[in-house]
Amino acid sequence: MNIKKFGAKHLLNTVGAFLIAAPALVMAAATPGEKAPEFSEVDAAGKTHNLADYKGQWLVLEWFNKDCPYVKKHYGSGNMQALQEKYTGQDINWLTVISSAKGKQGYLEPAQALEVAESHNLHASAPFLLDSDGSMGRAYGAKTTPHMFIINPEGQVVYAGAIDDNDSANPAVIADSANYVAAALDASMAGDAIAVASSRAYGCSVKY
Amino acid sequence: MLTRTLPNKTFYRSLLWLVYFCAAVSVSQAQAQDTASGDHVRVRWLAPEQFGPATETIGFYFDVDPGWHVYWRNAGDSGAAPRFDFVGASGEVGEIQWPSPVRLPIEHLTNLGYEDDVAYLFSVTPDAPRMELVVNLEWLVCKVDCIPGYGNMSLSREVADKAQWLPQDLALRDRFAAQIPDAATPDNFPWAVQRVSAGAEQGTLQLELTAANGGSLVSPPEIFPLDGGLLTAKAPQVEQSGNTILYTFERVPGAPLLPAASPTTGFVISDGTRAWQLDNLEIQTASVSVPLAVDGSQPLWLLILAAIAGGAILNLMPCVFPVLSIKLFGLMGPGTSAQERVKSGVLYGAGVLVTFALLGGLLLALRAGGAAIGWGFQLQSAPVVLALILLFWLMALSFSGVYEFGHRLMNLAGHSRGGSFATGVLAVFVAAPCTGPFMGAALGAATLLPTASAMAIFIGLGIGLALPFVLLCLFPVLLQRLPQPGPWMETLRQFLAFPLYATVIWLLWVLGRLVGEDGWLLGSLVMLGVVLALWLAQHLQRFGKLFAWLSVLAVIVLGLSGANFLQEQRAQPVAAARTTAEGWQPYDRIAIGEALTRGQGVFIDYTAAWCITCQVNKKLVLDTDEVAALFAKNKVYLVRADWTDQNPVITRALAELGRNSVPVYAWYAPGEKSPVLLPQILQTSMIEALFASETE
Numbered sequence: 001m002n003i004k005k006f007g008a009k010h011l012l013n014t015v016g017a018f019l020i021a022a023p024a025l026v027m028a029a030a031t032p033g034e035k036a037p038e039f040s041e042v043d044a045a046g047k048t049h050n051l052a053d054y055k056g057q058w059l060v061l062e063w064f065n066k067d068c069p070y071v072k073k074h075y076g077s078g079n080m081q082a083l084q085e086k087y088t089g090q091d092i093n094w095l096t097v098i099s100s101a102k103g104k105q106g107y108l109e110p111a112q113a114l115e116v117a118e119s120h121n122l123h124a125s126a127p128f129l130l131d132s133d134g135s136m137g138r139a140y141g142a143k144t145t146p147h148m149f150i151i152n153p154e155g156q157v158v159y160a161g162a163i164d165d166n167d168s169a170n171p172a173v174i175a176d177s178a179n180y181v182a183a184a185l186d187a188s189m190a191g192d193a194i195a196v197a198s199s200r201a202y203g204c205s206v207k208y
Numbered sequence: 209m210l211t212r213t214l215p216n217k218t219f220y221r222s223l224l225w226l227v228y229f230c231a232a233v234s235v236s237q238a239q240a241q242d243t244a245s246g247d248h249v250r251v252r253w254l255a256p257e258q259f260g261p262a263t264e265t266i267g268f269y270f271d272v273d274p275g276w277h278v279y280w281r282n283a284g285d286s287g288a289a290p291r292f293d294f295v296g297a298s299g300e301v302g303e304i305q306w307p308s309p310v311r312l313p314i315e316h317l318t319n320l321g322y323e324d325d326v327a328y329l330f331s332v333t334p335d336a337p338r339m340e341l342v343v344n345l346e347w348l349v350c351k352v353d354c355i356p357g358y359g360n361m362s363l364s365r366e367v368a369d370k371a372q373w374l375p376q377d378l379a380l381r382d383r384f385a386a387q388i389p390d391a392a393t394p395d396n397f398p399w400a401v402q403r404v405s406a407g408a409e410q411g412t413l414q415l416e417l418t419a420a421n422g423g424s425l426v427s428p429p430e431i432f433p434l435d436g437g438l439l440t441a442k443a444p445q446v447e448q449s450g451n452t453i454l455y456t457f458e459r460v461p462g463a464p465l466l467p468a469a470s471p472t473t474g475f476v477i478s479d480g481t482r483a484w485q486l487d488n489l490e491i492q493t494a495s496v497s498v499p500l501a502v503d504g505s506q507p508l509w510l511l512i513l514a515a516i517a518g519g520a521i522l523n524l525m526p527c528v529f530p531v532l533s534i535k536l537f538g539l540m541g542p543g544t545s546a547q548e549r550v551k552s553g554v555l556y557g558a559g560v561l562v563t564f565a566l567l568g569g570l571l572l573a574l575r576a577g578g579a580a581i582g583w584g585f586q587l588q589s590a591p592v593v594l595a596l597i598l599l600f601w602l603m604a605l606s607f608s609g610v611y612e613f614g615h616r617l618m619n620l621a622g623h624s625r626g627g628s629f630a631t632g633v634l635a636v637f638v639a640a641p642c643t644g645p646f647m648g649a650a651l652g653a654a655t656l657l658p659t660a661s662a663m664a665i666f667i668g669l670g671i672g673l674a675l676p677f678v679l680l681c682l683f684p685v686l687l688q689r690l691p692q693p694g695p696w697m698e699t700l701r702q703f704l705a706f707p708l709y710a711t712v713i714w715l716l717w718v719l720g721r722l723v724g725e726d727g728w729l730l731g732s733l734v735m736l737g738v739v740l741a742l743w744l745a746q747h748l749q750r751f752g753k754l755f756a757w758l759s760v761l762a763v764i765v766l767g768l769s770g771a772n773f774l775q776e777q778r779a780q781p782v783a784a785a786r787t788t789a790e791g792w793q794p795y796d797r798i799a800i801g802e803a804l805t806r807g808q809g810v811f812i813d814y815t816a817a818w819c820i821t822c823q824v825n826k827k828l829v830l831d832t833d834e835v836a837a838l839f840a841k842n843k844v845y846l847v848r849a850d851w852t853d854q855n856p857v858i859t860r861a862l863a864e865l866g867r868n869s870v871p872v873y874a875w876y877a878p879g880e881k882s883p884v885l886l887p888q889i890l891q892t893s894m895i896e897a898l899f900a901s902e903t904e
Contacts, residue, residue: 031411032462069348069356105353141461143317144286160462161437167288169356170346198462200436204354205286205317 029141032160032197036151037139041097044113044127049095056153058092058188060181063099063137064128065106065145066116068204069169074146075120077171080163084123087185096122097129099137104207106145107132134208144203148181152188159184161199244359248273249349253363254327254381259339260371265305265385267329268292268345268361270322276351277321280309282434284441285317287354290328290347298336305329307387308476308483309432311443314352318441320432327384334367389476389485397477397484399429402452402797402857404473405492405864411459413439413491415475418857419451428453434474434487438463452856465491470805470881490801492864508661512668519672552628553681557674559632561667567636568666572659590722590771593818594731597715598764599634600708601735605742607705635673714820721817721852723774730774734767791836795849795858803845807878809898810845814862814872817852822871825890835895842899 030036040050051059062080065071074080084094098113100106108116110130117127131137140149141160150159159180166177184194244251255266270278270290279289281304294301306328309320332339341363348356373381390396402416415431428446433439437460444455465471471491477484712735719727738760745756792813793799803810813830815822829835839846849858851870862868865885873886875898886894 029461034462067353069354157462161460167283168291168346169288169348170358198437198460198464200460201286202283202288203286204350205314205352207352208316 030139030149030157030160032157034157036149036155036157039136039139041129041131041136043129044108044110044117046110047126049126049129051151051155054093054151055155058153058185059151060087060092060094060185061140061149061151062094062096062124063142063145063147063206064096065098065100065204065207066108066120067105068145070203071145073169073171073174074163077174078121079171079174080146081121081123083179083182086182088123088125090185090189092185094124095126095129096124097131097136097142099131099134099142100207101134102132106207134206137206137208142201142206144201145206146203147201147206150181150184150188158188158194159197160201161196162201162203165199167200167202241360241362244345244357244361246347246357246359247349247355248276248351249278249347249357251345251347251359251361253361254329254377255339255363255365256371256373256377257365258370258372259332259334259365259367260369261334261367262371263300263331263333264371265329265331265381266363267327267381267384268343269325269327269380270347271325272323272349274324276349277312277319277323278326278347278349279319279321280432281306282320282432282436282441283348284312284319284321284436286314287319287321287350288348290345292328292330293344293346294341295344296340296342297332298334298338298340300333300335301341302331305331305385305388307384308389308430308478311430311432311441314350318443319350320436320441327380329381329385329388337367339363339365339367386481387478387483389478389483392477392484392486398479399477400798401486401489402860403492404489406459406465406471411461413457413459413473415444415455415457415489416860417453417455417477428455429477429479431455432476432478433457434476434485436460438465438473450856465493490805508664511661512664515665515668516672516675519669520675522669522673523676549681553678555628556632556635556681557678559629560636560674561632561670562629563633563636564666564670564673565663568663571666572662590719590727590775591768593715593719593722594734594767594771597712597719597731598734598738598767600712600715601738604705604708604712605739607708608702610739610742632674636670718818718852719771723771726774727771730767730770734763737763737767791839792846792848795847795855795861797857797861800845800847804876804881808843808845809878810847810874810876811839812847812849812872812874812876812883814849814851814858814867814870814874816850816870819870821888825871825873825888829890829892829895832892835892838895838899 036051038051040048042048066075071080084096088094098106098108100108108128108130113128113130116122117124122128129136136142140147142149144162146163148159148161148163149157152158161180163181164174164177164179166173180196180199183196187194242253250271252269252271253266254269256264268290272278279287281289283289292304307322307326309322312319312321312323332341341361343361345359345361346356347359348354394400399417399419402418404413404415406413417429428448431444433441439457439459442458444457447454447456465473471493472488473491474485474487474489477486716728716731719731721727723730741756741760741763744759745753748756795812800810800812813822813826815826817823849861851858851862859868862870862872865872865874865883867885871888871890873888873890874883875886876883877898884898
């Protein structure tokens with residue numbers, strides 16, 4: 001009887017593991033040290049962006065949802081735009097991605113997205129990439145807004161994770177936070193190794 | 209971490225004054241600060257109406273709307289833990305204590321936190337006539353969408369001779385206090401951590417627990433990682449076999465193990481009613497796990513070549529030698545044609561290969577089933593050992609000419625096809641405890657490799673074992689070099705009985721180690737019974753003969769079931785109970801880890817009663833006064849990992865070293881996390897060399 005019980009349990013475990021594993025197969029991830037997943041997305045202005053377009057150049061990816069308090073923390077304070085402005089000024093590409101599905105929080109139609117880009121004073125290299133089917137977000141394993149990735153000119157991910165080391169929603173903490181993205185980009189530009197290449201991405205869940 | 213270091217006492221006093229002042233100016237405002245609230249959350253104090261002089265555990269009680277949740281210290285894949293920023297206190301304030309959380313699957317993510325309500329607790333010790341606290345709070349409440357909340361709460365209660373709680377508040381406090389994890393100690397923690405390892409498989413981390421005291425494991429406890437930067441919050445994959453539970457966590461992509469030199473991590477474990485915290489568990493990394501031996505990058509053909517070489521060397525081992533000599537002896541007998549020799553050779557080879565294939569299949573099937581076993585396991589079974597004792601005893605008696613049966617057995621073994629096949633089977637079984645160095649590495653690899661490759665290694669071993677004999681049969685030229693049959697054969701046969709007697713004695717000793725002193729008695733009585741029955745059979749008439757033969761059968765059946773019974777009686781962990789020689793500790797992963805962290809050198813002797821090489825090394829090297837003094841002088845932590853019984857923990861430790869046989873001698877120099885493996889044949893000078901290089 002025990003054996004039978006164990007067998008049934010084992011079967012359930014196996015089935016359970018498969019069910020858990022199945023979405024994981026769909027949910028890939030951009031991993032520091034590995035090649036960045038391909039993507040092909042249309043931005044709010046109708047232009048298509050592929051990973052291949054950025055070969056030989058640095059690229060920062062940022063996941064965005066205008067209603068997320070953590071996005072508001074970094075946009076309301078001007079912190080994110082300042083970073084965008086600083087690094088696009090150094091010929092680093094910066095793409096801001098919206099993976100919210102239609103009907104979910106943060107979803108924007110192209111026209112709305114252009115307005116939000118305007119009102120948020122977005123300084124990215126393109127108006128928002130509209131990934132409403134979530135394909136790009138899932139390929140990268142984007143979990144939160146903001147979730148940040150840095151891709152080097154060889155097409156490898158060199159940083160994945162949070163924007164900084166303070167997961168408070170309070171904009172007042174930004175001044176005292178260590179910005180992982182800026183640190184990684186500055187180190188790379190100076191030819192140094194990146195000290196922190198991975199961190200727990202804090203924020204709101206991406207609304208796939 | 210989240211509670212800020214409190215300013216000095218002068219600051220408290222002035223702050224206290226300020227608090228009094230504010231309270232006096234606006235009582236209503238101070239009372240309003242008794243609580244805080246935001247969207248979907250109401251926060252209030254969980255504190256006594258009146259404090260006593262002693263330390264009191266109080267808390268922030270969060271009442272959360274249905275469907276919404278707040279967070280644990282590690283919030284999981286998204287979200288954030290609440291923050292409690294104490295800006296003033298008239299007393300000592302401890303760290304925030306976090307009740308053990310639940311997993312909250314939120315769409316594609318998993319968060320760690322609390323639904324409905326929770327109390328974040330901390331201890332305070334008053335040192336003023338009133339207990340005053342001023343705290344800035346920040347929290348995040350989420351359903352799918354998240355809403356941050358901010359608040360400012362103050363507490364002002366009288367301090368008198370005795371604490372007075374509202375009963376319902378005290379009950380709430382106690383309910384959550386019971387969920388605060390205790391630091392796990394061997395006394396209070398019902399499991400034992402066998403290992404935490406970042407496997408060869410990138411992106412996972414495994415934690416293995418065993419139930420202490422053979423405790424039942426109806427449902428495996430829930431485990432939550434403390435470090436959200438290293439592990440995702442997704443429920444780990446749980447595999448349970450016997451009293452062992454293996455949790456496989458998913459790592460945050462690219463997250464490094466920190467600190468790089470000796471990475472550690474921590475967990476909270478909850479059985480639903482109680483919780484324990486394990487801090488700074490050492491993470492074994494893949495590079496530590498597979499030191500000198502085989503790793504996956506070695507090409508398969510090299511492994512198979514090593515397996516063939518290892519198998520060939522087995523022919524020279526004392527356990528195999530007697531069996532092969534019986535066989536060769538048979539082939540040298542008069543009237544054996546070249547054709548028969550070829551046939552014998554082929555059949556012997558087939559016997560060896562089929563047995564290896566079957567054993568390989570069995571091992572792989574068991575491996576697939578999750579059973580942790582290893583090579584030599586057939587000698588961990590008392591009935592199998594007793595059966596071998598009888599077999600060798602009968603063979604030895606017949607070699608000595610005590611009984612004619614020997615000639616028939618010889619005829620059987622020497623001339624019939626089945627005989628050659630059986631010899632092959634026998635050769636494999638008795639060769640097991642004599643695994644040579646090559647065989648150890650190859651078998652170690654076999655336990656780790658994919659099924660097809662592992663099977664190839666088994667077959668390789670078989671080919672190696674069979675090869676010399678088969679060659680001898682295929683090329684009669686080699687056989688003709690052997691002397692012609694003659695009276696010397698009788699002498700040789702009698703002489704060959706002695707290695708068999710020696711084997712019987714050794715197997716009796718193994719039996720004794722397996723089932724205790726009764727093993728000797730049982731084994732000897734069965735041997736006596738068999739000899740007596742044989743003698744009777746020789747001297748009795750027809751029915752008497754039949755009776756004698758039936759007695760032999762009865763003795764054997766009784767003996768085997770007796771051995772089985774004795775072993776089951778001792779099913780308790782024998783290895784642990786078995787006292788080790790002075791200074792040697794039984795295998796305990798945690799103790800070894802502690803010794804390594806202390807910077808102590810660690811020497812592990814992986815041994816088993818049925819391993820002759822192990823016993824020889826023990827007597828000639830390890831247990832000598834000279835070596836003992838050397839170990840003592842260098843304060844080495846000595847571990848004797850006894851693998852006589854099926855001990856999955858030691859089997860796994862061996863597998864991590866890339867080995868699946870004993871002896872293995874692992875030396876961890878002080879401060880080193882990866883071991884050096886010593887040769888299987890030890891010499892005192894090798895131990896001396898360990899310390900000589902150290903002083904340089």
